[in-house]
Amino acid sequence: MKKIVFSAVLLSAATISFSQNIDKIINAKEAERIERVLASDEMRGRRTFSPEIDKAADFIAAEFKAAGLETWKGSGSYLQKFAFIATKQISLSATLDGKAIDAKNVAVSTTQAEVKVTPSSGYEVASIAAGANFNVEYSKLIQSGKNMIIYLDPSFSNIFTRVSSSFRRAAFKKDNNVVVILDSKPATDFLIEAKFETTEQPLANVVGVLPGKSKKDEYVIFSGHYDHIGVGKPVNGDSIYNGANDDAAGTTAVMLLAKYFKAVKNNERTIVFAAFTGEEVGMFGSTYFSKQFDPAKVVAMFNLEMIGTESKWGKNSAYITGYDKTDMGTILQKNLEGTEFKFYPDPYTEQQLFYRSDNATLARLGVPAHTISTSKMDVEPHYHKVSDHVETLDMNNMAMVIKSIALSARSIISGKDTPSRVKTEDLR
Known part of the structure; x- marks a missing residue:
């Protein structure tokens, strides 16, 4: 050798x-x-x-x-501990302008046990239109860290499936919620309610410092x-x-x-x-x-x-x-x-x-x-x-x-x- x-x-x-x-x-x-x-x-x-x-x-x-x-910053432990929140959806319902819509067309990203969204909840409302660059538009909206409702044009139905799936993964605890709706027309009146079973999952990196x-x-x-x-x-x-x-x-x-x-x-x-x-x-x-x-x-x-x-x-x-x-x-x-x-x-x-x-x-x-x-x-x-x-x-x-x-x-x-x-x- x-x-x-x-x-x-x-x-x-x-x-x-x-x-x-x-x-x-x-x-x-x-x-x-x-x-x-x-x-x-x-x-x-x-x-x-x-x-x-x-x-x-x-x-x-x-x-x-x-x-x-x-140890990192004198913590006394080489284990850098943190937690993820796993959520399991128990129920989800949505009404837009007085009409109930299929829950399969709604996805909620949260680490909270209950979410209720109405026009008075203060959520920012945005839309991603047909033909838009989804990755650019979606990333910009998500990174804002705001409570948000995003209306996604039905032409993005395949992407919506992936987004919905990603929302079911464990995530860092966060203060904001994101609701994505597969619909091209934003509603003026709406009620979205969801309940989740939440579980904290501990994790740890191992970190040493010289x-x-x-x-x-x-x-x-x-x-x-x-x-x-x-x-x-x-x-x-x-x-x-x-x-x-x-x-x-x-x-x-x-x-x-x-x-x-x-x-x-x-x-x-x-x-x-x-x-x-x-x-x-x-x-x-x-x-x-x-x-x-x-x-x-x-x-x-x-x-x-x-x-x-x-x-x-x-x-x-x-x-x-x-x-x-x-x-x-x-x-x-x-x-x-x-x-x-x-x-x-x-x-x-x-x-x-x-x-x-x-x-x-x-x-x-x-x-x-x-x-x-x-x-x-x-x-x-x-x-x-x-x-x-x-x-x-x-x-x-x-x-x-x-x-x-x-x-x-x-x-x-x-x-x-x-x-x-x-x-x-x-x-x-």
């Missing part, structure tokens, strides 16, 4: 200092130790909201503590998601989706990087290590996490996803999603001069991977946030299958990828380099 060359001839003294003892901390043996816990059958696929994902969180927290990380020195108010984030998809129908007698590569591999990397950077102790910027929950069901964890920061103070985000196998280019390589959206990839590769490791632009752009992992939540806020991966997404044989076991991973290559990420990040955590920002207006 090819290895990174850490020689005095090729690398500067600063690089040698940065890479000292890296093999003692980041190695195949340690990676496998962590993987065999997170991807064990006892974790039963680490499904969001399951008891087993809590066990995984406790394990990660213990690793952060052993590494000597601080405070910076001269630039402690500037943040660099290393992240991965520790949830997976749980247990399903048996395939050849196996029903557990262990998720060794997706994304126990990325979470393992976060833990090993935490231990390494703590040992090196040369970060001028504050480093935040985050293991997210709920990625597989809607990026719940990273969405909550992103709300805890002033995005302008987040200098870079390294999101690590499925790095346990060789990339399409073989060993000593990985790809970066959204490579052209900032100059972060260029900075990382510059820091790897004198090594045999290479970062490539995402070769699977048609799959929109930049938007499908936890980096997207911060990228939408302008943060240079990218996912690093090695997964061959066009021919990945174990993706979201019960066969995603530790035995399918190349631990030596995975350790090399993690070490290369550590080396590539050095000028960013030292404060020397600052990646360009994501232009949010260019995102879909």
